[in-house]
Amino acid sequence: MAEKPVFKVGISFHSFASEYLTYVYSFEDLMEMAGSLGRGVEIVGPSHHRGFPYVTDEFERAFKSSVERYNLIPTSYGSYADPFMLPDHNLTPDELYAYTVPQLQGAAKLGFPVVRLQYFAAPVAERLIPWAEKLNLKMGYELHCPLDIESPESQELIAQIERIGSDRLGLVPDCGIFGRSISAHHLKMGKDLGVNAARQQLCQDLWKQKLTYAQAEERFKADGAGKHDLQWLEMVWGSFGHSEPSALKDIKDYIVHFHGKYYNIVNGDEPDLRYEEVVKTLVEIGYTGWMSTEYEGAQTDSYAVCKAHQDMVNGYIKKYTA
Amino acid sequence: MVDKAKRVPKDRSFIRSDELRNGTLEGKPGVFVPLRLPSYRALPLSCIEKFEISIDGKAADSEGMRLVLNGISHSIDSLPYKSALFWWVFDPAELFVPWPEPLAAGEHLVQGVMADVEPYMTVGRFTFYYQAEKQLAVADGI
Numbered sequence: 171m172a173e174k175p176v177f178k179v180g181i182s183f184h185s186f187a188s189e190y191l192t193y194v195y196s197f198e199d200l201m202e203m204a205g206s207l208g209r210g211v212e213i214v215g216p217s218h219h220r221g222f223p224y225v226t227d228e229f230e231r232a233f234k235s236s237v238e239r240y241n242l243i244p245t246s247y248g249s250y251a252d253p254f255m256l257p258d259h260n261l262t263p264d265e266l267y268a269y270t271v272p273q274l275q276g277a278a279k280l281g282f283p284v285v286r287l288q289y290f291a292a293p294v295a296e297r298l299i300p301w302a303e304k305l306n307l308k309m310g311y312e313l314h315c316p317l318d319i320e321s322p323e324s325q326e327l328i329a330q331i332e333r334i335g336s337d338r339l340g341l342v343p344d345c346g347i348f349g350r351s352i353s354a355h356h357l358k359m360g361k362d363l364g365v366n367a368a369r370q371q372l373c374q375d376l377w378k379q380k381l382t383y384a385q386a387e388e389r390f391k392a393d394g395a396g397k398h399d400l401q402w403l404e405m406v407w408g409s410f411g412h413s414e415p416s417a418l419k420d421i422k423d424y425i426v427h428f429h430g431k432y433y434n435i436v437n438g439d440e441p442d443l444r445y446e447e448v449v450k451t452l453v454e455i456g457y458t459g460w461m462s463t464e465y466e467g468a469q470t471d472s473y474a475v476c477k478a479h480q481d482m483v484n485g486y487i488k489k490y491t492a
Numbered sequence: 493m494v495d496k497a498k499r500v501p502k503d504r505s506f507i508r509s510d511e512l513r514n515g516t517l518e519g520k521p522g523v524f525v526p527l528r529l530p531s532y533r534a535l536p537l538s539c540i541e542k543f544e545i546s547i548d549g550k551a552a553d554s555e556g557m558r559l560v561l562n563g564i565s566h567s568i569d570s571l572p573y574k575s576a577l578f579w580w581v582f583d584p585a586e587l588f589v590p591w592p593e594p595l596a597a598g599e600h601l602v603q604g605v606m607a608d609v610e611p612y613m614t615v616g617r618f619t620f621y622y623q624a625e626k627q628l629a630v631a632d633g634i
Binding site for chain 1: 535538539581618
């Protein structure tokens with residue numbers, strides 16, 4: 171009997187940011203490690219190659235030879251909208267379009283089938299679809315905190331995707347939106363920033379009440395919070411959302427890629443994100459694309475912690491396909 | 493497989509651990525300070541907002557500073573207009589600071605602040621400030 175097709179787990183090179191940027195791992199090292207981390211490769215355009223927003227012929231040749239060498243599969247290219255790159259005005263739709271097209275061309279040149287879009291690209295998404303068709307790409311808005319699936323902002327993006335009705339435009343949910351609690355790592359960052367215990371508790375209480383950032387900020391300010399308290403609050407709200415894993419069912423036709431964001435693995439599970447329910451739902455809705463392991467926790471041996479994440483996800487896949 | 497145990501992480505300070513150079517740029521005497529971009533990603537030069545540098549406690553004149561990247565020198569005032577030029581995360585650069593006399597041989601204390609913008613934060617154009625302090629030797633002249 172043929173096995174039910176399920177989604178696959180690869181690696182986002184953002185997971186290695188710390189070691190990559192401090193000269194511990196070269197880009198080629200990351201490609202080698204990807205060979206034993208599920209083989210699917212996601213890169214962050216302006217981090218991982220020179221010449222952004224273009225892809226040079228030199229990088230194309232080097233990248234493709236590494237793909238051959240380690241038997242890899244390009245999965246998703248991280249593009250940027252950078253709407254605030256100019257000091258005197260926010261990028262106009264024409265400027266956003268001009269900035270994004272070479273990124274799509276570069277992604278296709280490297281063999282990526284999917285491009286992650288920042289939601290800022292929404293004003294030009296419809297104009298980009300002919301390019302996605304020509305280049306045989308799918309584009310997906312990343313639903314990253316604070317963009318819970320249920321948020322008004324995400325619902326607007328979903329309505330646009332439905333209105334346009336092209337399978338070239340979809341979504342890339344980031345697992346950070348499926349929060350259960352605030353991680354020990356984030357609490358420690360708060361402590362390091364000088365946030366006192368009472369205010370850390372207030373933050374946790376406000377988070378459990380599912381307040382928006384603006385509401386929580388107001389309560390924090392009323393409590394006399396300073397700059398560092400607010401900086402930490404924003405970090406927490408930017409890392410842990412309140413989406414229900416079951417909400418994935420509502421967007422199942424639009425998921426073009428998935429970010430397996432996580433901050434920690436303890437005893438084989440991510441204690442602060444609802445991974446088991448997420449994986450169960452992805453299996454139920456028949457998602458067969460890629461999930462990129464995307465570590466964003468404390469500095470550690472990122473290869474080992476990525477392996478642990480993939481063991482967890484693959485374990486849940488096995489459990490729910492048995 | 494890569495054996496990372498053999499490699500020591502280097503810092504990402506915006507002042508690189510390299511030599512200071514006495515020299516001239518476009519007819520003016522000064523010192524070249526070794527730089528890197530501290531961000532995790534390439535940024536357009538329009539996102540580079542400010543440099544402040546002092547050598548042995550004496551502030552450099554910010555008016556005449558120039559960023560030398562990939563062989564091209566840019567006045568700091570011109571950076572806001574250079575959104576099509578990108579500074580990549582592993583591109584070494586230098587900051588030329590006007591200095592009337594060549595620095596004496598030996599080590600000098602270089603301190604500074606750099607400001608850049610991550611241009612996609614929900615809150616808008618958001619400036620990050622980086623502080624750095626390095627004890628750097630002056631390169632031998634030939």
